[in-house]
Amino acid sequence: MRRHFVFCVVALNWSWVSSFTEAEVDDDGALAALEGSGRQFGRQFGPFEYIHPRLDAQLVSPLTTIAVRQGSLIKAESIQGKIKVHGSKSGNVQGEIVLAADGQTVIFRGNKPFKLGESVQVSVLGGLKTAAGFAGGLQWRFTVRESLPFSTDPLSKREKLQEQRRKIRPVGKSYVLDPPSVPDDAKSGMMDDYFIPRGVREGSNHTMMRGTFGFKNGFELMNTFPVAKYLQRNYKTIPPYFPRIRMSVPAKEGVQEGYVFFTNRRGPTNQREFEREHPWLMMLDNEGDIVFFTEVPGMYDSRGNLIVTDAKMLSFDAALFDHRFKKVKTFTEPHGYKKDGHDFKIDKDGGAIMMHEDTQYMRHKGRTVRINAAVFTEQDKYGNPVFEWRMWDYMTVDEMLQFGMLNDQGDVAHPNGISRSPDGNHVYSLRHMGVMKVNRRTGDVMWRLGGHHGFSDFKFVNEPRPFAFQHFAHEIKNGNILMFDNHVNHDGEVARAVEYQLDHKAKTATKVWEYTHGNQIYSLANGSVQRLSNGNTAICWGGMGVGPDMQGDWSAPFYTEVKPNGEVVMEMYFEDGQNSHSAHKYTRDQWWAEPHWPPALVLDSSNKDKIPRIHFSWNGATNVAKWLVYQGENGPPKRLTKTIDRKQFEHFVKVERARQVCEHYQVVAVDSNGKRLKASAVVKSYACKKNQ
Structure with missing residues (x-):
């Protein structure tokens, strides 16, 4: 006969945390600790490499799930009953325990939201079974926020969604959470046939605002650029108000084969009023001929990226489409957050990473300040939240205000980019702070780059004007950091694409490549950069059609492709001064399609x-x-x-x-x-x- 006991060891240097070990005792009373049990030293959370919410976390969403990851594959049959949750107001919390698609992350989802302001105690009992044996246990606390973070989505509405709560179902030996069913929409925002013309948009009055500060307004040369191929052919199966595009540099020798994916975005006449008529998703080939187009419904954010995923599927907004342009799935925001439309990525394994802003009003030096803290989440292909990084857990309010920019909107960080690095970790772009790399397994910040006021871990050694207000910062295959540098509100204000090499021992950042388009382009916001497979670089200059003095119309290329030596081999403009939030090129091997609608x-x-x-x-x-x-x-x-x-x-x-x-x-x-x-x-x- 074998009996099980749970032994508790209190870690005195932790703030209210305990580590549990499960052991077996034989009939003769000899203590036999199972292999792999007990606290694994060097880990931040006892036997686990990751827990959510973090130890002593504050301002936690009442809709949060609870997660632990041991780092090894866990036997699905060992997870049930292993997580106990108690709220200071809710009492014992009932819920479901599931194993995520990675086979390593165990998730507890409560049947009801937590109570505002309550302290929550989590107890993970020993006995999660891995190939090496049994993992030990852990106990910690976190605190739910006092007020709702959802300024436009009250908790009562979210509670109604609990009726559509995910159901547990087995997949092999794992248990997964099915997301709520999404109403079938055959069109999925994609066209079924050619558009019926609905009238031509009235012409815009383009004020010929001359370039200032050395900048060049594309309108000054627009009439000298040849129109794209589809305009030369006078097509009849496209609507008459379809965007008009000019090829300032028709494709030349050395251009990357493939298709350019982009959207259109009309900029503000001032910083608060946006003109957004007829938002489109578009693909063009190297001749400037149409591959695909559709006018997106108002429910979509035209700022979002139109991209091909690592699994060679099409992604836009928070939806995934197959090669017939049918919607495969829509990802929902975890933990009650609202998705930030700047960026969204789907991994080749079908999971998704997205950005959010969590708004709180905080007391700081005798006054109340609004802070929109950046939050980044990852969910697996079944919708299980497997990772969350919250700025609240890694920066104090003092640091947020020191590193970022305080304004009436509380936009201290302004997250605008999220990507997975070649080594599997996350890279976050924070427009008002800089760029950071985060360990996806533990949540630890690996490094911070750029910004100002002490944010950066690196010193620039050959860069007289470090980047500022950047977009689309990401780590490329050689380990360097490539980004689009808007550089507004700083000396020069010249937009560019720039690449840095980081020396992690010397803590230096060296500029190894840049392209400035002759120091002629001003870009208020938006923009992207992509290193192509043939070594070229694709640049979207963003700008939203706004010039340096915020008056009149301004035009910059929405797509420029340059060789490593800076030679432009292809470039395109919107004729009316619109631009794209981002533009990407994918090869014919990466994207092909046979639409579900007829010719x-x-x-x-x-x-x-x-x-x-x-x-x-x-x-x-x-x-x-x-x-x-x-x-x-x-x-x-x-x-x-x-x-x-x-x-x-x-x-x-x-x-x-x-x-x-x-x-x-x-x-x-x-x-x-x-x-x-x-x-x-x-x-x-x-x-x-x-x-x-």
Whole structure:
């Protein structure tokens, strides 16, 4: 007979924390500690490398989950009953215990939110089984905030969502949390067919604001730039108010093959009023021809990145789309936070990392200040929160105000970028502070770069003007830090892309590459930079169409591709001065698509000769090699009249008898192997309509 006892060892140098060890005692009374049990020295949280909320954490969301990660794979059958939670107001808290998709993180989700202001005690009992044996236990406390963090989303509304609470279901030997079902939306914000024109947007009055401070306004040269290919061809299957794009530098030798992904964003006439008409998602090829477009509904934030994930899926806002442009899933914000629209990433394993701002009013030196503290979260492919980094846990209010920028909105940090580094950790971009790297397993800050007032761990050795107000800072494959440096409100105010090499022993940051576009571009906000597979760098200059004096319209390229030596091999502008929050290029191997909607086919005679034509395209399709054109007296037509090699987004065929003879038209897309992909709808000639 073997009996189990739990032994408690109090760690005196911790603030109210205990570490538990499970041991077995034989009948003869000999104590036999299991292998792998007990406190593992060198770890911050007893036997665990990560706990959430942190030890003695304050201002914790009442909707938080509780998580521990031991660092080894855990047997799913050993987790039940191992986490006990007690609130000073809630009493014993009932909930569910699940094992996340990584097989290492154990999560407790309470059935109800915690009470505001209560102290919560967490007890993780020994006995979580790993391959090495049994992990020890741990006990700690945290405190729930006194007031709600949701200025626009009250707790009562969140409580209603508890009715849709995730359900436990087994997956193999693990238990996962199913996220609440999302109503099926076949369109998913993506178009089903060509757009029906809804009227042309009234022309903007572009004040020709001359460049100041040495800056160059793109409007001064816009009429000298050739229009993009789709404008040269006078396409009929796109709406008349589709954005007009100019190729200031048509693609040259050495350009990276692939497609440019971007959105459009109209900037402010002042810092508070935004004009956002007709937000689009777009893809263009190197010739400036359309690959894909859709006008996004108002529910989406056009600032969000349109990107291809590591798993070669399409991501926008907080949604994931497949190669047919069907929505696979939508990620929900954990712990009651609101997602920040600046950035969102989906990993190749299907998990997601996102940013938030947690607003609190704090007393500081005799006055009340508003602080929007940055929060970064990661969830697995099932929606389990497996990591959270809160600024409250790593900076005091004094440090936040010292490192950041205090304004009426409390925007001390302004998080605007999140990414996973090549070694699996996180890199965060804080516009008003700098850049930091965080250990994804433990939450520890590994280093901080740039900023001012003592924020940086590194000294710049060859940089007379360190970066400021940056966007899209991330670690690239060689370990260097690449970013878009807006550099507003600082000397020079010249925007650029810049790359730094960090020496972690000497604590120095060395500039190893930059591109400034001749010191001619001003960028108030937004922007991105991407190192391409052929060594080129893709730069979005952002700026939102606003110039240095915040008056008139201002134009900067939304996409510039440069070689390592600074030679521009491709560049594009929005004709009306819009820009993109970010722009990225992906190769044909990274992105291909066969949309779930059919090809578009329209009959039109608005050409200069007034000859009827059928125009056809397949928005989003990348694998069309040929078009089969069918005509006939009845529909669907059976007579193949033409086979056309696909050479551009849209093609047309003259149908000169369309006014005299009732005919039916249809086109079929064919791939390079001769496979028929999808047929368009059948369109009737003008004569058919007259005879009806």
